[in-house]
Amino acid sequence: MESLARAARESSRLLARLTSEEKNRALLAMADALEAATDALVSANLKDLEVGRSLKLSGAMMDRLALDPARVRSMAGGLREVAALPDPVGRVLDQRTRPNGLKLRKQATPIGVVVIIYESRPNVTADAASLCFKTGNATILRGGKEALNSNRLIAEILVQAGRTVLGERFPAHAIQVVPIADREAIPALLSLTRYVDLCMPRGGEGLIRAVSECSKVPVIKHFKGVCHVYVDREADLAMAEDILFNSKCQRPSTCNAAETLLVDRSVAAAFIPKAAGRLLGKNVEFHADAESLPLIQQGAGDRPVVARLATGTDFDTEYNDYVINVRIVDGVDAAMSHIAEHGSAHSEAIVTANESTARRFLAEVDSAAVYWNASTRFTDGGEFGLGAEIGISTDKLHARGPMGLEELCSYKWIGEGTGQIRA
Secondary structure (H helix, E strand, O other): OHHHHHHHHHHHHHHOOOOHHHHHHHHHHHHHHHHHOHHHHHHHHHHHHHHHHHOOOOHHHHHHHOOOHHHHHHHHHHHHHHHHOOOOOOOEEEEEEOOOOOEEEEEEEEOOEEEEEEOOOOHHHHHHHHHHHHOOOEEEEEOOHHHHHHHHHHHHHHHHHHHHHHHHHOOOOOEEEOOOOOOOHHHHHOOOOOOOOEEEEEOOHHHHHHHHHHOOOOEOOOOOOOEEEEEOOOOOHHHHHHHHHHHHHOOOOOOOOEEEEEEEHHHHHHHHHHHHHHHHOOOOEEEEOOOHHHHHHHHHOOOOOOEEEOOOOHHHOOOOOOEEEEEEEOHHHHHHHHHHHHOOOOEEEEEOOOHHHHHHHHHHOOOOEEEEOOOHHHOOOOOOOOOOOOEEEOOOOOOOEEEOOHHHEEEEEEEEOOOOOOO
């Protein structure tokens, strides 16, 4: 691990030499190379899917692990999007000239060496590597053992493509995959504060907590996505139904999918039966409070429905599946109190026609993304126009929400003088 990290540190210095044009040429070549290697990537991924089955991964995890030609094209498209984005390195964030003539400039710089630790999702290998490369950061990628074949091949393709177009100017260790699945590799790697600048874990709550507890380098965290949709007493109920259905069912395995529906008591009888009936079209399971259960049963009619009384831990659970909590509340204050107690500071939505109520919700709910009359599913780097995201942060320092190129930069002060000395 020390050898890996030292090589990454050396490469990070060499990456600083590359121009924006060189980085973009390399990224476009990487995208072409991924598409050209589609058959090889799908073949390598089949081996990983066998491993996933042997590990008895859930259906959601197997879906994240799988690669097919469409997902390879999507990975390549992500690299092209990153190439098309402005290079944030070198941006002047602030500048001033002091009375003594000293010129000071605050300028965006790469962070240095970034470790990405993640589960399944081979596309993260390409997304993370491309974003880090564009911002001049060396990347060390540590995927799960279930995706080792896919991850290794993706990284090899990216490096080879970069070296083909840039030759020796492309640092050989700019993109590295940890070659072993040994669990002890993570604490060993994250103890190397001399070489590693930042760690970003992506995956389940257990993984992120384990990384945070063992790391000696800074960690940007996103423990889980317990996201809420609150239907206010002044909501357009047809709009609310569409937003809820999209937030829960468009892709329930993602961290920005809604896990809890909160409904104002005054509209519960009108809204919950219709909403439940629509969700049943996707066989959604309901964990509900005592007031909501009969309304869900009413919406089901003669259809079978899985609905039970919510337990104490349900409202704190990220399901990543077709399961939703339902609770009736007395107005926006009760909804915000519930979110403050049970939320994970990820994404929350209010559906209402009352601007004053909405503005309160937007101001007082302390989450990375808060929506008025829109789905929680928009919390995504691509949807925010950031290009392929490297992750979503629920921290408050350095980065919050979807993280793109700008969040992979630090800064330094540059002083230009003519012989000034301090009195």
